Amino acid sequence: MSLSDVPTGEKVRLVDVMAGRGLKMRLAAMGLLPGIEITMAQNGGAGPVVIYVRNGKMILGRGAARKVKVKIF
Amino acid sequence: MGRITEKYFFGTYVRHPELLSFEREDQFMERSEIVIALAGNPNAGKTTLFNQITGARQHVGNYPGVTVEKKEGYTTVNGKTVKIIDLPGTYSLSATSLEEKIARDFIIHEKPDVVVDVVDASNLERNLYLAVQLFELDVPVVIALNMTDVARNRGIRIDVKKLSELLRVPIVPTVGTKGKGVDVLLKTAVERAEKPFSGGIKIPYGNDLEAAIQRISHLLKSRGWILPGYDAYWLAMKFLEGDEDVLKKMKASFSEGFDALEKEVDAEKRHLQELLGDDPAILFADRRYGFISGACAEAVRLSPEARHTISDKIDAVVTNRVLGLPIFLLLMYLVFQLTFTVGAPPMDWIDAGFGWLGEFVSGLWPPGSESALKSLLVDGIIAGVGGVVIFLPNILLLFLAIAVLEDSGYMARAAFIMDRLMHKIGLHGKSFIPLLLGFGCTIPAVMATRTIENERDRLTTILVSPLMSCGARLPIYALIIPAFFAPKWQGPMLWTIYTIGIVMAILLAKLLRAKVFRGETAPFVMELPPYHMPTLKGVLIHMWERGYLFLKKAGTVILGVSVLLWAITSYPKPESFPERIRTQEAAVEEAYKKSVTDIADALRVPNPEKLVEILKEEASPDALGGKGRLFLETVAEIRKITSGFTARTEVLDEDSPAYAEAVKNRNESFETLRKKAPGAFELARQYVESAEADYQKGLAELDNLRAAYAFDYSIAGRIGNLLEPIMRPLGFNKKLATPMIGAIAAKEVFVAQLGIVYAVGEADEESGTLREKLQKEYSPLTAFCIMLFLLISMPCIATFAVVKRETNSWKWPLVQAFGLTGLAYVLTLIVYQVGKLWI
Numbered sequence: 041m042s043l044s045d046v047p048t049g050e051k052v053r054l055v056d057v058m059a060g061r062g063l064k065m066r067l068a069a070m071g072l073l074p075g076i077e078i079t080m081a082q083n084g085g086a087g088p089v090v091i092y093v094r095n096g097k098m099i100l101g102r103g104a105a106r107k108v109k110v111k112i113f
Numbered sequence: 114m115g116r117i118t119e120k121y122f123f124g125t126y127v128r129h130p131e132l133l134s135f136e137r138e139d140q141f142m143e144r145s146e147i148v149i150a151l152a153g154n155p156n157a158g159k160t161t162l163f164n165q166i167t168g169a170r171q172h173v174g175n176y177p178g179v180t181v182e183k184k185e186g187y188t189t190v191n192g193k194t195v196k197i198i199d200l201p202g203t204y205s206l207s208a209t210s211l212e213e214k215i216a217r218d219f220i221i222h223e224k225p226d227v228v229v230d231v232v233d234a235s236n237l238e239r240n241l242y243l244a245v246q247l248f249e250l251d252v253p254v255v256i257a258l259n260m261t262d263v264a265r266n267r268g269i270r271i272d273v274k275k276l277s278e279l280l281r282v283p284i285v286p287t288v289g290t291k292g293k294g295v296d297v298l299l300k301t302a303v304e305r306a307e308k309p310f311s312g313g314i315k316i317p318y319g320n321d322l323e324a325a326i327q328r329i330s331h332l333l334k335s336r337g338w339i340l341p342g343y344d345a346y347w348l349a350m351k352f353l354e355g356d357e358d359v360l361k362k363m364k365a366s367f368s369e370g371f372d373a374l375e376k377e378v379d380a381e382k383r384h385l386q387e388l389l390g391d392d393p394a395i396l397f398a399d400r401r402y403g404f405i406s407g408a409c410a411e412a413v414r415l416s417p418e419a420r421h422t423i424s425d426k427i428d429a430v431v432t433n434r435v436l437g438l439p440i441f442l443l444l445m446y447l448v449f450q451l452t453f454t455v456g457a458p459p460m461d462w463i464d465a466g467f468g469w470l471g472e473f474v475s476g477l478w479p480p481g482s483e484s485a486l487k488s489l490l491v492d493g494i495i496a497g498v499g500g501v502v503i504f505l506p507n508i509l510l511l512f513l514a515i516a517v518l519e520d521s522g523y524m525a526r527a528a529f530i531m532d533r534l535m536h537k538i539g540l541h542g543k544s545f546i547p548l549l550l551g552f553g554c555t556i557p558a559v560m561a562t563r564t565i566e567n568e569r570d571r572l573t574t575i576l577v578s579p580l581m582s583c584g585a586r587l588p589i590y591a592l593i594i595p596a597f598f599a600p601k602w603q604g605p606m607l608w609t610i611y612t613i614g615i616v617m618a619i620l621l622a623k624l625l626r627a628k629v630f631r632g633e634t635a636p637f638v639m640e641l642p643p644y645h646m647p648t649l650k651g652v653l654i655h656m657w658e659r660g661y662l663f664l665k666k667a668g669t670v671i672l673g674v675s676v677l678l679w680a681i682t683s684y685p686k687p688e689s690f691p692e693r694i695r696t697q698e699a700a701v702e703e704a705y706k707k708s709v710t711d712i713a714d715a716l717r718v719p720n721p722e723k724l725v726e727i728l729k730e731e732a733s734p735d736a737l738g739g740k741g742r743l744f745l746e747t748v749a750e751i752r753k754i755t756s757g758f759t760a761r762t763e764v765l766d767e768d769s770p771a772y773a774e775a776v777k778n779r780n781e782s783f784e785t786l787r788k789k790a791p792g793a794f795e796l797a798r799q800y801v802e803s804a805e806a807d808y809q810k811g812l813a814e815l816d817n818l819r820a821a822y823a824f825d826y827s828i829a830g831r832i833g834n835l836l837e838p839i840m841r842p843l844g845f846n847k848k849l850a851t852p853m854i855g856a857i858a859a860k861e862v863f864v865a866q867l868g869i870v871y872a873v874g875e876a877d878e879e880s881g882t883l884r885e886k887l888q889k890e891y892s893p894l895t896a897f898c899i900m901l902f903l904l905i906s907m908p909c910i911a912t913f914a915v916v917k918r919e920t921n922s923w924k925w926p927l928v929q930a931f932g933l934t935g936l937a938y939v940l941t942l943i944v945y946q947v948g949k950l951w952i
Contacts (some may be wrong), residue, residue, distance in 0.1 A: 061355065061394070068398035069205035071239045074391065094402075095269070095415070096236040 041112070044089060044105035046080040052110035053077055059107040067108070071096065078110060135364055146187075146194040147306050149225070152216060152247065153231030154240050155202030158259045158289040160184075162231055163199040165295050165515035190303045198225065204239070206246040208358035208395075217358070220252055221342055226306035227253045229298065234264035234271060234286075237413060241405045242278070242398075248313040249347060255302045256284045257294070268416030275864075276412035281314040318400045321388055325381045326350050332377060338367045352378045353385070354394040360859055388654065441527055448514040449552075452507050459506035467499030485683075493679030498672055502664075504584045509660045511553040511584075515546070516655035538619050539626030550620070550659065551581030551790030552611075555912045556666060557659035559919055569630035573622050575916055576929050579908035582611050584663070585860035590843040592864050594890050597896040602803040606897075614904050622938075670911040671862065677857045678862055694818050701811035708804035715796055716740050728805075747797035754782045755801065829854070843902065843938070844895040844945040853903070860909055894948045898941045905937035 046052050054076045057064045071094040072078070079092040089105045100108065153159040167186025179575070184199035202213035202220060208214045220228060228247055233241040247254045258273060277284040281299050287294035318326070329349035332338075340362055351359040352374075385393045414733050430436055431602045471491050478487045518524045524546060531545040544562070551558035558578045562571045590610060594603050706725055713721040718741055727733070758779045762772055787794040824830045833851035840850045852866035867887075887896070907913070907930040916926040 064392075065207055065394055065398070066204070068395050069207060069242055071242065071402055073395060073399045073402060094238040096239045101915075 041110060042106045043078065043080075043091070043100065043108035043110050044083070046078075046083060046110060046112070047091075048080050048083050049076060050080045050112060052080065052112050053074065053111045055111050057108055059104070063104060067104075072108065077113075078108075126136060139468060146196050147190075147303055148196045148225040149302050149306065150198045150199065150200050150223075150225035150228045151231060151516075152200045152220075152228050152243060153202060153257075153259075154204055154233060154243060157202070157231045157236075157240060159202055159231040160199065162257060162259065162287065162289040162295065163197060164297075165289060165292050167197055168566055187775075188299065188779065190299045193301070193303065195303065198223075200920075204241065206250070207354070208356055212282050214358055220247075220250060222449075225252075227302050229255050229257055229302050231257045231287075231289075234258050234261045235269060237264075237269070237271065238402065238405050239411055241280075241409075242401060244282070244517070245316055245401045245405060245513065248280075248282070248316065249350070251312055251344065251347070253305050253308075253310040254282050254313060255298070255305050256280070256282055257289075257298050258284050258286045258290050261286045262288050262291075270414040270416070272412045272414075275409060279408040279412060316404050318397065321385060322353070322393070322396060322400065324760060325353055327380060327387055329353065329381060332374065336367075336370055336374075338363065338370060338374065340366060350397065353382060354397055355382070357391075389880065402507070433833040441531070444518070444523070444527070445549075448511065451514055452510040456507040456510050460503055463500075463503045463505065467495060467503070471495045471499070488683065489676065489679055493675050494672065494719060496675070497748055498675060504587055505660070507587070507662065508553040508584045508663050509656060512550070512557070512659045513652065513656040515549060515659075516652045517647050519546070520652050520655065538623045540570055540573060540622055544570060545609055547574055548578060548581055551578045551583060553584050553659070554663040554666070555579050555581070555583050555908050556662045556915050559912065559915050560662070562919070569626070572920065572925065573625045573630055575920065576925065576932070577618045577622045577928070579912060579933060580614045580621065580746075580905065582614045583860070583908075584905055585909065586900075586903060588864045589856075589860065590900060592867075593887070593896050597891075597893040602902060610900055610904060613901065617936075666909075666911040670909070670914075674855070674862055674910070678829070678866060681832075682824065682830075682851070682866070684827055687823055687826040690819055690822060694815065694822065698815055701808065701815065704811065705804065705808040708807070709800075712744075712796060712800055712804070716744055738794070743793045744797055747790055747793045748801060751783075751797055751801045754779055754786075842942045842946065844891075844898050844949075845902075846890075848890075849899065853906075856903055856906075856909075862904065894945065898945045898948075901944060902937045902941040904936040905940060907931075907937075908933070 041052075043052065043054075054072055054074055056074060057067050057072065059067075076093060081090040081092055083089045089100050091100060151159055151163055163184065163186060166188050168188070186199070187199045188195050188197060198219065200216040204214045206213055206217045206220075208217055219225070219900060230244045230247055233245060235861050244256055245252065256277075258271065262270075264271065270466055273284050283305060285294055285298040285301050287298055317323075326346060326349045329352055330345040333345045333348055339348065348359060348363070350620075352363075360375075363374070367374075382393050388845070388936050389396055391399070412650060430440070472493065474490050478484050500615065515524070518527065528543060528545045536546055547558045547561040549558075550561050555578050558581065559575050562574050562578075594606050596604050658729055706721065709728060710721040713724045716724075718738075720722050724741075728748075758775055761775045783794075783798075825834065829851045830847075833847040836850040836854070837845075837847040840846070840853075849867075852863045855866040856863040891899075913926045913930060916929060917923060920926070
């Protein structure tokens with residue numbers, strides 16, 4: 041599923057980033073690599089999402105969030 | 114002085130060919146000030162810090178040609194003028210964005226004296242990603258651990274000192290908003306800038322990535338495709354990452370070779386993708402984060418509010434203080450069980466295969482012929498190399514198991530669990546894998562120590578590794594243990610030997626670290642990768658990488674050694690044998706002639722010598738009369754029945770019904786024969802079972818005597834004689850001394866050599882006869898001492914060579930060789946002498 045679909049409070053694991061190299065690498069540099077745990081801090085259904093990754097909080101635009109494929113643990 | 118200027122899209126630079134560096138054109142002057150570059154994530158508080166430092170003395174401009182802000186400022190530290198450049202905030206230095214490109218270019222081309230990385234302490238891991246990339250650039254770095262107040266409030270506790278040690282970089286806690294720590298930061302930065310810089314910490318990418326980097330790096334170096342100011346290793350890495358900027362620059366500078374280079378790189382990338390399952394750029398990022406996670410695991414404590422991942426949950430069990438070690442021991446037990454039990458059938462096949470090969474080659478010569486070449490091939494090479502290769506399945510299985518544990522990520526946990534124990538003996542968890550490998554073969558073990566950054570730990574591990582009883586010693590144990598110990602003691606005895614090795618290793622390591630390699634144990638930094646399903650391909654490749662080393666050793670060193678040993682045990686050959694042997698030869702002949710004479714009388718054969726000749730098949734039976742010929746035929750029949758019987762019953766148990774069956778058949782055959790020719794039968798039987806039997810025995814004994822004499826005559830024998838006085842206090846006689854010399858070269862040859870010494874044709878650890886002979890001559894105590902000595906004494910020559918190469922000196926392998934052998938000598942001496950009193 042997409043990160044953008046993850047409800048608030050849910051913990052998921054990053055599976056893949058279906059994006060061009062640029063975004064993929066940028067996210068990787070932020071620590072978003074396959075296998076990383078992401079906790080959905082805030083998902084209002086529209087607009088950006090807020091996630092926890094590696095003890096860091098991050099905001100991802102919805103478009104980007106949609107490209108981040110995750111699975112619930 | 115002419116200036117070589119080069120235009121880049123962001124400015125014009127002047128080249129310093131002799132320094133291989135660049136300077137911005139407007140700065141082409143001797144610099145008298147210290148330049149500090151401030152890097153860091155956006156929102157890490159970099160700008161605040163910059164403002165704190167430079168106050169009003171700052172200037173905002175643009176980087177030439179682009180709209181990115183360039184901030185420069187000045188301050189004074191210890192009376193020196195310090196220029197601060199505030200680089201654009203970036204999350205990484207991958208040059209995907211302009212800011213990143215600028216930041217990176219500045220660092221590479223402007224060569225600031227030190228880079229201060231401003232790190233948000235409450236978001237440590239992600240912030241450290243940039244730091245790691247700075248380390249990769251090989252520039253002096255100081256980390257400003259900013260926002261420590263926020264971190265503390267969040268329950269994040271960072272052991273700054275530890276983290277600093279782990280990353281090998283000065284870390285200064287700061288609270289930029291309050292101006293705390295700024296002075297210390299500046300002082301530290303200036304200090305760093307002024308001290309000569311010898312390189313930062315190297316990030317472990319793992320063998321596969323490293324190998325790819327090395328190959329590309331080598332390619333770049335060999336063609337001279339290195340951009341000025343850049344480093345081949347770094348360039349290679351960027352190629353693999355697909356760094357646009359580097360690609361562009363390289364293409365511009367080296368257009369003619371670029372396509373070929375790109376192809377190479379693509380091939381490497383594809384290989385890595387296959388092997389490790391992702392784009393190399395992602396893989397590098399992953400490794401960097403892995404390194405960071407490892408360091409943070411050691412230096413950062415999260416209060417209970419922090420969340421756990423599944424890996425953490427698994428780890429909670431697996432690295433649990435209580436469960437961790439038992440789980441680990443269980444896994445280790447399974448690993449070794451696997452190696453020994455699953456490995457058994459293939460071992461038998463290899464054994465049979467080599468046996469067949471030996472017979473085949475033997476068969477190429479007419480039977481009974483003596484040929485140096487044949488001996489060399491069969492006794493020397495096939496026996497020697499076969500003795501080694503037979504253990505390949507064991508070793509490969511061990512390496513396979515280790516590869517699975519490594520690729521799945523468990524090994525890092527195992528190292529983590531072992532780390533606590535290892536600390537107690539002065540090593541750390543990273544030494545664990547090499548030592549585990551040592552149970553297969555010491556050579557891959559020594560090579561695996563490359564992951565240990567700390568020289569002292571690494572050397573200690575290397576020196577101690579041969580005590581992990583390697584696969585080569587197995588044939589020795591397999592030969593000796595069953596010969597001297599009852600079945601129920603055999604397993605425990607083997608286990609005892611292994612344990613002694615481990616205990617010795619621990620003691621020795623402790624001693625070395627206490628006396629020789631003194632100092633604090635280096636902090637343990639190791640990537641704690643998430644658990645992941647190993648790919649079959651990956652595991653097999655990793656298994657093979659190490660197994661191959663063992664095989665290569667077999668093919669080269671052992672082959673050479675086998676040939677050499679064959680030569681020194683076979684030559685020089687004596688021209689003639691001494692008096693006592695010749696006397697015995699005569700006696701045996703006499704006895705035989707006498708008993709045949711008695712028979713000749715009974716048969717009324719006039720000439721007993723003729724009968725002797727005929728029986729020895731040296732003359733034709735035509736001269737004999739009817740009675741004589743009947744006798745001969747009967748003898749032939751009896752021989753046939755007897756040998757048939759022996760062949761059938763060789764493998765049978767004396768109490769079994771099959772055996773009784775064979776006996777019955779034999780007796781029936783004899784009865785039939787007796788009925789045919791009663792008189793001749795009795796005589797013939799008597800001949801075969803006493804006269805001929807005795808003669809054969811006498812001849813065999815003579816063979817042994819001659820072989821023993823020849824052995825003493827050879828080089829090996831003479832060396833053995835020389836060594837005997839030294840070996841005797843250990844309970845060894847000269848027959849053992851020589852194979853031990855052979856064992857110095859390669860442990861595996863010990864058994865083959867022992868066989869030669871005891872003149873038992875081709876000996877392997879299944880040799881019933883060799884075992885019997887050993888049993889007769891030695892006591893269990895001596896047997897134990899043999900194994901003990903071979904366990905501890907110097908490792909094989911191949912290991913010696915590898916240690917020399919890995920430590921870059923003769924000193925350590927020599928120390929290891931003499932040290933271990935000396936230790937073996939002393940220990941065996943004590944055990945034997947004390948044991949003698951007891952037993």
